[in-house]
Amino acid sequence: MGGDQRTVVEILLADHPFEGFLDPIRRRAAEFGAAHPGYEVRISTYRYWTGRDEFIRILDQGRVPALVDVFFTETQRARDAVAAAGGPLFTPVERAVAGRQEILGEPVVLDDFVETARRYYSYDGELVSLPFSVSTGLLYANMTMLREAGITEVPQDWEGLEAACRVVLSGSASQGASHGVAWAIDGWFFQHYAAQQGGLLVDHANGRAGRAQTVDLASEELLAWITWWQRLHKEGQYLHTGVAQDWAGTFDAFIEGRVPFLLNSSVMAERLVAAGTEAGIEVVTDRLPRNGAVPYSGDVLGGDSLWLAAGLSPEVEDGALAFLQYLLNPENAAVWHKSSRFIPVTHGSHRLLEAEGWFAEKPHHLTAPRQLAASDGSAAATGALVGELAGMHADLVQAMTDVLEQGADPARRFAQATVAAQRRLDDYNTETAKRWAAR
Missing domain, CATH: 3.40.190.10 (Periplasmic binding protein-like II)
Structure with a gap:
């Protein structure tokens, strides 16, 4: 009182x-x-x-x-x-x-x-x-640029996005675009693409049916996303700004017309649409592109x-x-x-x-x-409940940076990231148990 x-x-x-x-x-x-x-x-x-x-x-x-x-x-x-x-x-x-x-x-x-x-x-x-x-994460498209290239629909899956990037970047249709798509190297997107394909980051139903004990950052689902991303980068379609978690830099690249597609947070929808209008381009939102080869589970x-x-x-x-x-x-x-x-x-x-x-x-x-x-309500789509999730995000970011910048082998590098993340989780669970025992 x-x-x-x-x-x-x-x-x-x-x-x-x-x-x-x-x-x-x-x-x-x-x-x-x-x-x-x-x-x-x-x-x-x-x-x-x-x-x-x-x-x-x-x-x-x-x-x-x-x-x-x-x-x-x-x-x-x-x-x-x-x-x-x-x-x-x-x-x-x-x-x-x-x-x-x-x-x-x-x-x-x-x-x-x-x-x-x-x-x-x-x-x-x-x-x-x-x-x-x-x-949640969304796909943003520069429809002004896409229509100039003869594309009238926003692509829904990886294959469609890749094809659209090729069309825009070919010849005069590029309108100054240097790459096809950009997104920040951020752990959140890894979560999205594990979830979309029904993949789990941790055991015990993604930590939903019991305390998470085991991490897997090199799952089949994550490696599908990572290797596709790596190929886009090698082919000059993915824009790597050189900065990890570069939300601002990728935003600018999209609004400046250097890429026709951007993956970003839904929170940025209003700002991106408004910035597009000011720049003289029509920005539309769509769902994150999916792996068309597997059933869709949901986005985190x-x-x-x-x-x-x-x-x-x-x-x-x-x-x-x-x-x-x-x-x-x-x-x-x-x-x-x-x-x-x-x-x-x-x-x-x-x-x-x-x-x-x-x-x-x-x-x-x-x-x-x-x-x-559109989520199927599965543990994968719901998202991981796990200690040191932010630290795991950091491990994912560093591993992907090594893949893009040093040509590291994805399977080997993300197996190493799994070891680092497992160590983080083991330490977290041990410290948590000690703290509870002391009280």
Whole structure:
């Protein structure tokens, strides 16, 4: 309680490097306090992409605010976090809601989340944290350039993309394009292409049926993607900027007309379409190209979710849970989509946006939810739940850089990456067991 006898609900959010990114959430916090005079929501932040070590230190201290924003790669770490007083640092949100239909008058939205997001953040059928900012990878196409080359449809699979790149790059049709396609060397895309082909990164059903113990970064599915990527590079179709995780450089290459195709996050759809319009080109979105030789399973998500601290007083816990419902009710989830460009995370917000004509005006925002909705719900498509996932991403990035820049053999190099990732996971699991034994 503060001096005015209000119950304080503290929330730690990840602040993205976009101007005013968290302003809508600060407004929601003020609105919630006005509607619930007995409560005050206080927001603090940590750096999103560059603050992983800072975030891990926060978890390791065993003391957190009532609500914590957790990046998807750290989901297992949050599940394993131990409170300073012993026991789990977080409690599953669905368990805390305990079947209630409303909390402090705020309607509960747990059953309204889009299925892919609910599956990712659930364990044993229980929703552990609330999906907040959800994204997926997309294919962006310069339709102005494609039509000049006689291409009227965006390719749907690897073979079609490769053929389209060849056509654009042939003769006068290239219009100055130096390569066919670009994307950042990032671990997230490896996850996408394992998932699409039904491949698992780790054992125990991708960590969904038990703690992940064994890593495989050289699976048949991943090597299919890697060797195709390597061939595109050798043939001059894939643009390697020379910088790992070069999201900005590949964005610029696409807008500047150096490539007709780009793989990037769905969050960038609005920025890419707007930048294209300014550059005099029509940018359209489509689903990530797939391996047409195998059945499609689904694409993974990115983003973050909101976790509820364990051991809160009943007043603080109910305030935190009520704020979550308010933050993600249909109206507010729709507003968050419009400002952040993450996908509408609830069915209610999607219906509201559709009724407003938002998707008719901005069809590029429909591609991501449709892609995620096409998932077959398998463990592969849901995505890996594993400790040190961010570290595995780093191993994948370094291995692919060696393949592209040094001509390393993919099978051998990714077998080495598997050894490194296995060591990371073994160390993580050992340290986790020690931490729990000590508490």
